[in-house]
Amino acid sequence: MLYERKTPTSKRIFERAYKVIPGGICHNIRYFPPYPFYVEKAEGPYIWDVDGNRYIDFWMGHYAHILGHNHPLISHAVSNFIKEKGFHFGIPNEWEVELAELIQELVPCAEAVRFCSSGTEATMYAVRLARAYTGRNVVVKITGGWHGASTDLSFGVSYPFDLKETLGVPDCMEAYTRFVKFNDIESLEKVIDEAGSDLACVIVEPVLGVGGFIPAEKDFLLKLKVSVEKLDAILIFDEIITGFRLSLGGYQKVCGVIPHIATLGKVLGGGFPIGAVVGKREILDFGSWERKKPLRVLMGGGTFSCNPVSMVAGVKILNFLKENESYVYERLNSLGDYLRKRISEEKFSFQVKTTGISSLFMIHFVKEGNLNIKCAEDIVNNTFWELRDTRFRVYMAERGFYLVHAGGAISLSHEESHIDAFVEALKDYTLKV
Numbered sequence: 001m002l003y004e005r006k007t008p009t010s011k012r013i014f015e016r017a018y019k020v021i022p023g024g025i026c027h028n029i030r031y032f033p034p035y036p037f038y039v040e041k042a043e044g045p046y047i048w049d050v051d052g053n054r055y056i057d058f059w060m061g062h063y064a065h066i067l068g069h070n071h072p073l074i075s076h077a078v079s080n081f082i083k084e085k086g087f088h089f090g091i092p093n094e095w096e097v098e099l100a101e102l103i104q105e106l107v108p109c110a111e112a113v114r115f116c117s118s119g120t121e122a123t124m125y126a127v128r129l130a131r132a133y134t135g136r137n138v139v140v141k142i143t144g145g146w147h148g149a150s151t152d153l154s155f156g157v158s159y160p161f162d163l164k165e166t167l168g169v170p171d172c173m174e175a176y177t178r179f180v181k182f183n184d185i186e187s188l189e190k191v192i193d194e195a196g197s198d199l200a201c202v203i204v205e206p207v208l209g210v211g212g213f214i215p216a217e218k219d220f221l222l223k224l225k226v227s228v229e230k231l232d233a234i235l236i237f238d239e240i241i242t243g244f245r246l247s248l249g250g251y252q253k254v255c256g257v258i259p260h261i262a263t264l265g266k267v268l269g270g271g272f273p274i275g276a277v278v279g280k281r282e283i284l285d286f287g288s289w290e291r292k293k294p295l296r297v298l299m300g301g302g303t304f305s306c307n308p309v310s311m312v313a314g315v316k317i318l319n320f321l322k323e324n325e326s327y328v329y330e331r332l333n334s335l336g337d338y339l340r341k342r343i344s345e346e347k348f349s350f351q352v353k354t355t356g357i358s359s360l361f362m363i364h365f366v367k368e369g370n371l372n373i374k375c376a377e378d379i380v381n382n383t384f385w386e387l388r389d390t391r392f393r394v395y396m397a398e399r400g401f402y403l404v405h406a407g408g409a410i411s412l413s414h415e416e417s418h419i420d421a422f423v424e425a426l427k428d429y430t431l432k433v
């Protein structure tokens, strides 16, 4: 196999890893058979593996890089900061205030801001806040929605959706988390009605992320907000992928539907670990030290929350995006549209459909017919989705491209030529099921 001939050092490292790390990997989606390659360095749109192979990277560190890898704006700021000031205090620093002020200015729902160290923590705290504020239990999420692996939200994430997502979660938790189809307002309203006076919140990615990069229909979000508010429950937008990537104010700014709480991460940290819960002050106030037990929500983010490196990188990236707003988002939209157009105009030996919006894209190998993809179920029922992270991922790696779930996030360091090269490689792909 060409991949194995190109990556002998990665193979040896994986063999070592397998002996000490279960499955050889610490994040399962980073694995693909026969073994993943190991990265040596990254710059702009490229990564190099330990065997010296160069790849055009569309994964961009789980979609966290909007400028491309190792951008001097961030790397200089962070290395100067570390040289001159240190890197971890565990004591308040002014950069956390500056970053919170920027978020408050840019994100429509962000009356108040609270930082933690990852998106997983942010969604876990968001749900906890919603339950505390409403005094209720039921959380409704979307099938295929990935919000990190917290106990409350580890349901209905991957196919088959109704099989237990994870061991280790007590059955009684299942009673409190329900999941429904994306963009299907009727089912959603039904589930919301059933939850009735025990509905704490609905959490939704306004553009379904790992579930297929599918934008919500505006009517779906509008009706969702009305149904949630009718029951005095909380609407949470998980904007961990979409925040600062689709616009300065996230997808809520694009679609005009403002949630009560939003979660942020990825781009916000400029490539360093971060999570944030933002939203209505009266809800976020439940986490303040000013409230005493038992009227307080335990939230924080732990040892590394508000670490100054992430805060400085976050301030840098948000200021850059703010100062270059029209260029940034026009360029990202244009690169994404260019990719979708190139694929739709090309002839392939298989049927292909591309979903996505702006810089986010995902490719689907359609089984038959003209498929309109509106939810994760459409993908698992009508496409050869399992190939995306097996044969297709290896095929693309052999040709010098790195994609996860046959998709990714284009950065400002990418050019049309990278997309042209990718489409050429896609043309040579043969679909063997």
Ligand SMILES: Cc1ncc(COP(=O)(O)O)c(C=O)c1O
Binding pocket: 062, 118, 119, 120, 121, 123, 146, 147, 148, 149, 205, 209, 210, 238, 239, 240, 241, 265, 266, 274, 275
């Ligand atoms: C929409 C969404 N929410 C939450 C998370 C979890 O964030 P993190 O990986 O920073 O814990 C992710 C991560 O991919 C995500 O895509």
